Amino acid sequence: MARVLSFLTATRGRNGKLHWTDWVSYSYLLLGVFLMFFPVVWLVLSSFKTEADLQRYPPTFLPYQQQTIVVDGINDPLPLFEITAGEHEGRTLAQLRRVGLVAQMIDPANPDERLRVDIADRQPVQEVRLALENYSGLFERFNFLKFFFNSTFITVMATIIMLLVNAMAAFALSKYQFRGRTAVLLLVIGTLMIPQTVVLVPLFLIVTEMGMLNSLWGVIIPGAATPTGVFLLRQYMITIPDEILDAARMDKASEWKIFWRIIIPLSAPAIAVLAILAIMWRWNDFLWPLIVLTESQNFTLQLALNSFQGELQTEWSSLLAMTVLTLLPIALVFMFLQKYIATGIASTGGK
Amino acid sequence: MRRSLAFTTAFAALCAAGTALVPTSAAAQEVRFMCYSDGNECEVYDEVLDRFEADNPGITVAIDVVPYQAILENLPVQLAAGEGPDIAKVTDLGGLNEYYLDLEPFVDAGYWEESFGGTLDWYRGGPDRQGIYGMHSQLTVTGAFVNATLFEQAGVDLPGAGASWDDWANAARAVSDATGAPFPMAIDRSGHRVAGPAISYGAALFDDNGDAILVDDGFTAFVQQFVDWHEDGTIARDVWAGQGGATYQDAAQEFINGDLVFYYSGSWQVGRMDEQVGDFFDWQVIGSPCGPAGACSGMPGGAGIVGFAETEHPDAVAAVIDFLAQEDIYAEVSARTRNIPGHLGVAGAGVEFQDASDGAKAALNAFAGSLPDIHPAAFAYQGYAGNRAMFGITVERVSQAIVGELSVEEAMERARADLEAAMAESN
Amino acid sequence: MATTNEVGAPRVPTSPSIEAATVNAKGDSIALRLIAPIMRLVEIPFLALQRLLGVNRLAWVFLLPNLILFGLFAFLPIILNVFYAMTGGDNVLLEDRPFVGGSNFNTLSSCSDFLDPNSCVKDKFWRAVWNTSWFVTLQVGFMVGFSLLTAIILNRDIRARGFFRSVFFFPVLLSPVVVALIWKWILQREGVLNAFLDWTTIGGYNWLIDAQWAFTWTVFLSVWAHMGFYTLILLAGLQAIPRDVYEAALMDRASAWRTFTKITLPLLAPTMLVVLVLALIKGVQTFDEVYAFTGGGPGTATTFIIQYIYEEGFAGAPRLFGLAAAASLMVAGVLVLLTLIQLWINRRNVDG
Secondary structure (H helix, E strand, O other): OHHHHHHHHOOOOOOOOOOHHHHHHHHHHHHHHHHHHHHHHHHHHHOOOOHHHHOOOOOOOOOEEEOEEOOOOOOOOEEEEEEOOOOOOOOEEEEEEEEOOEEEEEEOOEEEEEEEEEHHHEEEOEEEOOOOHHHHHHHHHOOHHHHHHHHHHHHHHHHHHHHHHHHHHHHHHHHOOOOOHHHHHHHHHHHOOOOHHHHHHHHHHHHHHOOOOOOHHHHHHHHHOOHHHHHHHHHHHOOOOHHHHHHHHHOOOOHHHHHHHHHHHHOHHHHHHHHHHHHHHHHHOOHHHHHHOOOHHHOOHHHHHHOOOOOOOOOHHHHHHHHHHHHHHHHHHHHHHHHHHHOHHHHOOOO | OHHHHHHHHHHHHHHHHHHHHHHHHHOOEEEEEEEOOOOOHHHHHHHHHHHHHHHOOOEEEEEEEOOHHHHHHHHHHHHHOOOOOOEEEEOOOOOOHHHEOOOOOOOOHHHHHHHHOOHHHHOOOOOOOOOOOEEEEEEEEEEEEEEHHHHHHHOOOOOOOOOEHHHHHHHHHHHHHHHOOOEEEEEOEOHHHHHHHHHHOOOOOEOOOOOEOOOOHHHHHHHHHHHHHHHOOOEOHHHHHOOEOOOOEOOHHHHHOOOEEEEEEEHHHHHHHHHHHOOOOOEEEEEOOEOOOOOOOOOEEEEEEEEEOOOOOHHHHHHHHHHHHOHHHHHHHHHHHOOEOOOHHHHHHOOOOOOOOHHHHHHHHHHHHOHHHOOHHHHHHHHOOOHHHHHHHHHHHHHHHHHOOOOHHHHHHHHHHHHHHHHHHOO | OOHHHHOOOOOOOOOOOHHHHHHHOHHHHHHHHHHHHHHHHHHHHHHHHHHHHOOOOHHHHHHHHHHHHHHHHHHHHHHHHHHHHOEOOOOOOHHHOOEOOOHHHHHHHOEOOOOOHHHEOOHHHHHHHHHHHHHHHHHHHHHHHHHHHHHHHHOOOOOOHHHHHHHHHHHHHOOHHHHHHHHHHHHOOOOHHHHHHHHOOOOOOOHHHOHHHHHHHHHHHHHHHHHHHHHHHHHHHHHHOOHHHHHHHHHOOOOHHHHHHHHHHHHHHHHHHHHHHHHHHHHHOOOHHHHHHOOOOOEOOOOOHHHHHHHHHHHOOOOOHHHHHHHHHHHHHHHHHHHHHHHHHHHHHHHO
16 A cells, blocks of 8 residues: 555656656556547548548558559549459459449450459458548638638737736736725636536627627637636736745836736746647637628638538548648647646646 | 700710719629538539629629538527628528518519429418518428348348338348348438428327427327337437437438448438449439328428528619529529429429439439428428427437437427427517 | 756745846746837836826726626626526517516426426426536546546656656647547447457447447546646646655655655645636536537437537527526526535635
8 A cells, every 4th residue: 555655656766777656657658648649640540531431440540542543445543353252253353333233343454354243252452542632622612821810810819818918817816915806806716607608699799789790809809808817827826925026116116017027927837828728719719700700701710611511411531631620730839838838837726 | 856866865875874873883782691501502602693793793792601500500699689691591491580581572573483382481481471581492302212232132122112111111121131231220310300201100290270289199109110110220329319409410421331221311412422322332212101191201391592681782682582593593503503493493394413423313303203292291390480499309309218218208298398388488 | 957947836036036037937038028118118007007096906907908808708798698597588689588587497496306307397407417417526536536646647757757748738729529529430330449349359339329338438538638737737736845845754754645645635735626626617517528529418318507508598499598598597506606615615624
């Protein structure tokens, strides 16, 4: 028992040799890596498969497509099959057409002779090939750059506004003693209790009244009012010692200067986490932009990519490609800000 | 003579000035068209309307292609707030009636009545309402697809015309047993899809006064049968039991993979089957099987294009819709989008569907041919303004009976109460 | 390298001054330098206001932008929601809606037996309530458990610590719809998990049409997607515990278990409170990912309360905004109550 827990509480490994608790730790972490990454890797690989390949069971790891061959005298390329039984066993034939249970096939080397093969006796010849048409098909449908710009604009503006406004509020709530502070704090936490999904209609009416309907600002501004940001930043700023502020005040620094020259730099790790979260929230937003933005030229990437979702059909191949496309910028942000997650950000909250 | 010459010159000059004035004064006439696609509809409208814009220099049509979810969930809220588009392609035909622009003063009503006949009723929102509110742009009919190759492999004959749901269930089971195809039957998860079979089992849906009742003995009989088929494995559980709420779910993927023998869906799937099944197996459309009540009904449906009364340019809106309703344009759009026409003139002349294989053409014709079998109750249901609520109730309660949360009796009791509550709340 | 930062709370400079404080965060100051001129410009009105109002009342000026945004886009919708809750019908605009008083609340809470949803007028509401209760109990339990375990392991002196930390945070960045899509794609009847199980001869299973399994997977999916966030917060809490406390324990030859229960856990308590409060609130509000994952099915097995509200008030027909608003207020009420209980328990523990 004690040994199990010594592994749980140890904060420093033994130099050189790995203790068995280290083995357990690494196994757990490797399992974690598999669980966290494999689903996403699988998604990306699947997005390069053709609709037919996606339906294959059991699925293959890499994307495959059936090989085709161009035969003299026939315009379209013909699919290649390997014959597994019957009189033509072992040959590789191209299929001309299939009628009922019988396929009409020809030998590419000898295109004049028509062969009849039972459809149960043939096996498609596969090769690894990326179905890039899943992606190019998406690009053909719309003006990618325009929607990318809209999404980026919304994300960047909303993140900046949210960070600034939330940081100011968190500063006031953590570093000043004033009447009504608890009330404001309670109101902030209170809004945590009702998610945006639930107040879509009143929110829509307010945004309409303010004339922000069908404008990018209609997505940006309401999104900046999030209690989570204030909550997280305040928890962090409380840990900044008051002595620093007092010293600055002795030096006759203005309150604003204290805010942006001391509080902001010292809260940088927490602000970085919030930035990552804000970027992700705004980039991934779907329901709210869908109701606020009605004209195509204002659509975000998420809306545009979903705009071919009809009433009655879903195609996995385009759906997966679409998902990977929207994931890409998030993955890039993740890579750039990863060091914050690894080190600085880890100081958020607490105390 | 001189005078008349002067007069004509002056008149001509006036006319010229007049025509010169029209484009400038009307240049601001931008009409926004909120469109969704099941295939290539919005692209085709865009191209066709380019020609309209060329003919009517004063009007520009901006098409906003949105996800279907926006049409279903957001459009009504936007309309209520007075912020809707000018034109939209909608499926809740009667339910949105209060916002529609009456096209009658702007168009040739005689032509419209003659061309669209009964489907005009679907947009009126009530049986005794007048006016022309929408153009039914694509007619759909529910019906069954069967995998003929699996039947052939199993050595089972396809049940002939007039075969009942039971016959098909037995045949599909036999085929599935013989070939190892995992699912004998599947029906889309949608209240609209099961309405046809329910009517064939004797559901009246409306009482003698024309008020919605949904549940009666016939309806219950079908639900009981439907639940039994789920229990004995005749129907794929994935479709109805794999989702919650009133979410739509189809089984086209299973059919395309050759895992499904009999698939009850509708005419809109033809294009997809044609493209994706390809040479993999032979499939066929057999319309709607018959029920014990004698009917062999499917459900009509589809989408239509409507204008909204809020618009600043009602005449432009009417002109756009009227343009799309003209026989040659309508025929072209039907052919290019591979939809069954709701325009009687176009339907009568027949549509030469573009890029469709012989199989697809046969399938579309089979669907069109099953139109006469549709029971009057099905037409009434499609035209009923509150049908979306009824579809939703059907899906939710029947699903609960299928997964065993409620017995069939309890589910039907709940469905009845749900409908009453819905009727009381909606005005 | 960046280890000074890892200790957690910012280092207090021995001789506190503006310079020392800013130098401490040197790595992050590039962006700040870019906006410095703007900030200097903003300082002028702030300085004026500071002279006018005094330091403490200046707090309200800092709060103002946030209060305006909150007032308009967070409080006002909630207040409107209260009015919606007291009106009926399916009209969107408040002025068109008939006043019905508390009847929406009555309809929702009329049950002959609250434990049996079938006895309620709004059976789906109560099914959603009970589903949500079970879900939150399990989800918060597993989430906090695994987050704590992961945070403790990540706090050890392990190789590639930075990499591992970001790995666990990665799913937090995915949108709920993507999370749902990924797992739906893996768990479907002909998905990769079943292929693997078939290969191991355990045999696949049609996971998402079985009520219990679908529920289990929603808990799993939700923990998978959000664990990283809470791990991060807990890790911060662990790092904020000064090392000398542990060294003292080591001197006293305290057992590992004692160190854990007597030092780590109590010192982590404030962080745990943040985690518990947030996890509980977010757990009750679970919607997007499960809606896209199972749609609430099979039947109503994974229909949670926010989905019920969304369907009743927005996606369904007719749209019963009043009923939906009433339900949302009831949920908010319960959440406030639960949060207060948590705070109270925490205070009692701290005092005792």
